[in-house]
Amino acid sequence: MKKSLLIAALLATYSFAYSAKGMVTYKKLCSSCHGPAFKGAAMLESEEWREMFDNSAQNLKNIHKNDKSATKKINSGYFERRMKALRDFMMNNARDKGVVRSCDGLNCG
Numbered sequence: 001m002k003k004s005l006l007i008a009a010l011l012a013t014y015s016f017a018y019s020a021k022g023m024v025t026y027k028k029l030c031s032s033c034h035g036p037a038f039k040g041a042a043m044l045e046s047e048e049w050r051e052m053f054d055n056s057a058q059n060l061k062n063i064h065k066n067d068k069s070a071t072k073k074i075n076s077g078y079f080e081r082r083m084k085a086l087r088d089f090m091m092n093n094a095r096d097k098g099v100v101r102s103c104d105g106l107n108c109g
């Protein structure tokens, strides 16, 4: 009984609707130009985010190709390592998800 309660508590902790890692990545790489994380995620619908991140984020790279500072960030090793978490965050909080969050007790974005 006690053990299952513990497991339930752990699951609740890890099953947030978004990836905190993805959000941190957004804050480091994107928010300087696109503003708070949930606002940035609402730029596109979830399918559009999926396409942005297809083929190692080829479309995202194309969109920013005239912006040196953005290109540098998107071509960084940090981006490569965290690309998947960032994509998951953007998709989970995309415009079509209809969630407008500001703070949820863990993070403000």
Ligand code: HEC
Pocket (backbone or CB within 6 Å): 026, 029, 030, 031, 032, 033, 034, 043, 044, 052, 060, 063, 064, 067, 069, 070, 073, 074
């Ligand atoms: C140095 C500034 C800068 C950074 C950093 C930056 N962007 Fe952008 N982004 C822009 C600019 C400028 C545009 C508009 C390009 C255009 O329309 O020609 C843009 C466009 C976009 C678009 C297209 C929006 C639309 O309405 O079609 C998306 C999506 C996007 N950025 C996502 C991101 C993500 C995700 C990151 C972080 C990995 C990021 N950007 C980092 C400057 C930046």
